[in-house]
Amino acid sequence: MRSFFWSLIYGLLVLLLEVCGTYEVDPPQVHAQSYAQRRNVARPQFPPQRTLNPAATDNQCQSRPLDLVFIIDSSRSVRPMEFEKVKIFLADMVDTLDVGPEATRVAVVNYASxxxxxxxxxxxxxxxxxxQAISRIDPLAAGxxxxxxxxxxxxxxxxxxxxARSxxxxxxxxxxxxxxxxPQDQVEEVSAAARASGIEIYAVGVDRADMQSLQLMASQPLDDHVxxxxxxxxxxxxxxxxRETLCGLDPCAMGHDCEHICVNNVSNYYCQCREGYxxxxxxxxxxxxxxxxxxIQDPCMCEARxxxxxxxxxxxxxxxxxLADVTRRVEQMEIAMGHV
Incomplete structure (x- = not known):
């Protein structure tokens, strides 16, 4: 009986291993644990991670010209390896864009406290x-x-x-x-001022990022900017x-002063009017x-006819x-003459 029990346990283990082998788990897709849990649990070993290679370029689209500023958080909660991931993300974004004096210009603002x-x-x-400049950025640590x-x-x-261009x-x-x-300071008013000055803001939150703060910072519509x-x-x-967003920017959607119709151009927009205007x-x-x-002439003279x-x-x-009036008067005269 005991041998049958252990045989059954062994069979179940084999079946479980086969099932796990059938469904491969992609580590990046696993639902994120809390920050405290990830601090205390050793990370599994995965294949070698990608590193930033300043010499490699891959221009994947021709974006319209931008003045683009990355504002990156390097506070203490962002660990060194995680900050390297941010730098790789920046480098990938640079590859995506059409960079040049008359094309897109890029700046990076690094912040903590x-x-x-x-x-x-x-x-x-x-x-x-x-x-190369991105690869040299170091985290600032606190705040x-x-x-x-x-x-x-x-x-x-x-x-x-x-x-920045005029x-x-x-x-x-x-x-x-x-x-x-x-954020450890107020973001609502300063973000509103930035947007009012013509800056379109995208907010990217990672892990424990506060969603309400992201929404206070970002431009409208929030679904496209958070x-x-x-x-x-x-x-x-x-x-x-x-890439989809910046390579297909819609100048009319960014705000325009056309009274009727805004039409996108290669690098700007122009206005049109509705029919009758x-x-x-x-x-x-x-x-x-x-x-x-x-x-309007009347060739057949129909109207004249x-x-x-x-x-x-x-x-x-x-x-x-x-004629009827004259006849009536004549009859009246004849009656009168007949009575004379």
Whole structure:
């Protein structure tokens, strides 16, 4: 009986191993544990992780020109290996973009309890030197002053002195914030000011990131500007999402001043009017189209004939009435003469 029991246990174990072998588990897809749990549990050993290679380039789309500033959280909660993942994500994003003096310019703002601009929009105008600069970024360790980082980016990184293009050139300004925690300062007002100045904000939350804070920072619509990943191990997967977004930016969706219809152009937009309206001199507003009165000719003279028939009929009716009146008067005269 005991041998049968152990045989049954052995058979179940074999079956369980076969089932586990059939369904391979992809570690990045496993639901994230809490931060405390991950601190206390040793991580399994996986194949060699990808590292940042500044020399490798892979231009996967031709994006429209941008002034793009990454604002990255390197507080104490972001461990060294996780911060390397963030740097790989930045490098992948650089590969995705069309980088150059007349194309996309990139800056990086690093923050914790202090804020450091790693490089400005004017500093690196090619992919290789930009990725080399990214590889040299070190974490700052303590604190999460996200609001301060946004303000510094707005006041210093997005200025023309730092390499941002003038508003007249119509270059879209984009900030991508990456954080895994709750801001230790206020982000609502400074984020609103940044958006009001023309900066489109994307907020990327990792692990314990506070969703409400992400929503306070991001531009509208939130569904297109707030992203969340469970671990830094899968943050690279956001590259494809941003590729779709940044390679297909919709200038009209970013905000326009057309009264009727906004039409996307290669690097900007122009305005059109609805049917029955014309575009005014300001190329933005529309006015009702003036209708010119036209004289319509009547080649067959049908209308003229109808008019003549009406006139003739009226004249005949008038003559008939007069004749009847004359006849009545003659009859009255004859009656009168007969009585004399």
């Amino acid at each position: 202090t804020v450091k601009i790693e490089f400005l929009l004017k500093d690196h105008l090619d992919k290789v030197t930009m990725k 999460t002053m996200t609001g301060l980082a946004i303000k510094k980016a707005m006041d210093e990184a997005f200025t023309e002195q730092s390499g 508003r007249s050139k119509g270059i879209t300004k984009v900030a991508i914030i990456v954080t895994d925690g709750r 992203f969340y990943v469970e671990t830094y191990g899968v943050i690279e997967k956001l590259t494809s999402k941003f 014309v575009l005014n001199v300001d190329k933005k507003t529309c006015s009702l189209k003036k209708v010119k009165a036209e004289v 109808l008019a003549f028939q009406r006139q003739a009929q009226n004249a005949l009716q008038d003559l008939s009435a007069r």
